Amino acid sequence: MTTRLAIPIALRRYSRNPASLIGAATVLVVVVAAVLAPYITPFPEHAGTFVDFANMGQPPSSVHLLGTDLIGRDIFSRILFGFRSSLLLAVIVLSIAVSFGTFVGLLAGYGSPATRTVLMYVIDIFLSLPSLLLAMAIIGLFRPSQIVAMMAVSVVWWPWYARLVGNLVWSIRREGFVLSAELVGASKARIALLEILPNCIPSLLTKASIDMGLVVLLGASLSFVGLGAPPPQPDLGTMVAEGASYLPEYWWLSISAGFAIFILVIGFNLVGDGLQDLFDAEQ
Template sequence: MNSLNAESWRRAWYRFRRNRLSVFGLGLVLLVLLAAIFAPYLAPYPEDAGSVVKFAQAHRPPCGRFWFGTDEVGRDILSRVIFGSRISLALGVLVLTIAAGVGVPLGLIAGYWGGTAGAVIMRVTDTFLAIPPLVLALAVSAVLPPSFVTTMVAIAFAWWPWYARLVHGEVLSVREEQYVQAAETVGASRWRVAFVEIMPNCLAPVIVKLTLDMGFVILMGAVLSFLGLGVQPPKPAWGTMIAEGRVYLPANWWGVTLPGLAIFVTVMGFNLLGDGLRDVLDVEVERWN
């Protein structure tokens, strides 16, 4: 990994930049990130993300005062969408931290140590992969009381096996490399070999997968909160906003369409960015090996 110096970063950026779609994706992601960070300053009515009702201005269509219109109790939808980005991003980051935090070490152990432990880990992984992630997440959230943490745990539960399996595959090829064998020959401990020699060299695909998965995790979080298993009202989760707004379709289209658009933009941004990163990192792997 020490070959990732300033020069190689510059080249990577150059290659990334050549793909316009990736740059567009990056732009969308930055937009969502900025919205999340500066939500209290960007939102026209920041108090609307909290516990407040303003019945006098309920069901207003998009206009100069309320760019995204207002919902059933008169809250500004734009403000809620902006604050909703915090929930979505936090969910994505936390879920993937857990998923990768559990999946990567397990995959590493299974791949490098092998033996019974490896076999057990990979069979458990296979079992989890056999269950549709949404069904698994629904089952977990049905058992636990609905909350942000529940949603997070539920999705992470469905997600870690992908990382275990990805890393396991990578380790199988990397552990035959000469530098690994060299490290083993000079007497490095197994832990050192696993975590210092092998792991860093498996990370490129993990990073790409993390980026691509951000979009999917956010989408799944929206699905769960749409089904009423997500965050508690009045927290402005995008899925909940859509679920509450759908009662007033089709006349009050804005209550569903605009939060839906936020999900669309975020998921597409991460997907395009992930695609771009994959191209860049794959090429680098070829060059440096």
């Protein structure tokens, strides 16, 4: 059984779905904007140590496309820098969660029955706790910062991957290609990594792409309740929270940051849907 797909065919199939294309384009634009933020934002210094009380609370204009906040900083510039924080959070969290979760999932699915029982209980315990509350509790033990937020979200995210991989491996552990490898004397580690793991990758990719948006949302939620990056670092969730008190007069404070989060999340969701369709078609 193989899941490898010729890249041109895959691209053609993916591009048949307009929504997936829009999602991919959105993600691409956001990533490029975030990477090039210091060079393309009109006021890059507004992402750092900067105050300009004379210009605070300015509505959107040709100078400040999305207006200024109540410190006098350009919101458009801060949103582009905020994309950086959000994307960094999502990439690091998913790198940790996918790696660790997959490792635990392989152990649970291809280890001994006792190992599986214990690990699945541990995974279920983690999954039974509300993600946001658990992350808040973890952050509460330390001084809030982006690194602490990343660690906290990783802790609440890995069990999803562990359960996904654990169940996938459990369902294919008696497939012919696995048994054949066992018969020829391949080690368990080799079978797990080279025979079983590749069969999990489509599901992992699909879930990870959808989770990018969800991690961004959870990060924004943590920032919204005051557990995000400390000022003056731009943070989309914090921007929404700070602006919420000033609705409706200063609508651009919250709306623009909220819309930025929406764009990011919907982009990743559409990409995830496209990947899911692609792999489903293959199967």
